[in-house]
Every structure is written in C-alpha cells, then in structure tokens.
Amino acid sequence: MNNARPVYSSDQGRLCPECGRPQAQCQCGKKPALPKGSGQVRVGRQTQGRKGKGVTVITGLPLAEEALLDLARQLKQRCGTGGTVKDGVIEIQGDHRDALVEELTRRGFAAKRSGG
Numbered sequence: 491m492n493n494a495r496p497v498y499s500s501d502q503g504r505l506c507p508e509c510g511r512p513q514a515q516c517q518c519g520k521k522p523a524l525p526k527g528s529g530q531v532r533v534g535r536q537t538q539g540r541k542g543k544g545v546t547v548i549t550g551l552p553l554a555e556e557a558l559l560d561l562a563r564q565l566k567q568r569c570g571t572g573g574t575v576k577d578g579v580i581e582i583q584g585d586h587r588d589a590l591v592e593e594l595t596r597r598g599f600a601a602k603r604s605g606g
C-alpha cells in the first residue's frame with residue numbers, strides 16, 4: 491500500500507488533499523488570483539509628456555509579475571519596439587493599439603481598445 495496518502499502526517503503536518511504534499515510545498519492555492527473587478531484588459535494610449543506617438547498602455551492584465559514581464563517581452567517583439575512594465579501595467583512605445591488588442595485577444599484576454 492505504498493500509494494496510500496494520509497491526510498495528516500505527524501512529521502510533516504497537514505497535507506494538501508489535492509496533491510498530497512505537505513502544505514509548505516503545496517502550490518495548489520498559490521496560482522495568481524484574478525484581481526478584483528478585473529478581467530477586462532484595456533489597451534489605451536498615453537501621450538502626455540511623451541515624444542511622438544506616445545506609448546500604448548495595457549492595463550487590467552490578470553497576471554503575476556513574472557508572466558507580465560514575459561508577455562511584455564513578446565508584445566515588444568510583436569511590435570518591433572521597446573517598452574516597460576510598471577506597477578502591473580505594460581507600456582509599449584508608439585501607438586500599437588490595434589495590433590496589441592488583436593494579439594491579446596488571440597492569447598485569450600478580453601482586450602478592449604480605450605481612449606482616443
């Protein structure tokens with residue numbers, strides 16, 4: 491009976507019923523939760539204090555920092571331009587709203603163009 495998983499283990503403490511790991515090693519509950527009131531990704535533009543076409547600003551992405559940086563890197567590549575991630579917001583240099591809405595939608599985000 492090597493496969494039997496006790497729910498409790500005296501030396502490891504409480505075990506996760508989902509993965510059978512001690513809770514200290516369990517990743518089940520650690521997936522990034524969607525920020526409240528989000529799920530709507532907005533792709534806007536900011537020109538104030540910026541040169542030329544300004545930057546495309548993507549807000550409301552329900553991603554953890556690491557995934558956000560990874561996505562930003564791919565979006566910059568897609569647009570052939572630079573950009574940054576700041577406080578959970580992706581900034582892409584230049585006006586690439588249409589391309590970015592399309593790209594985000596393709597990746598399964600409910601992306602919507604905003605602003606003028």
Ligand SMILES: [Zn+2]
Pocket residue numbers: 506507508509510511516517518519
């Ligand atoms: Zn678990």
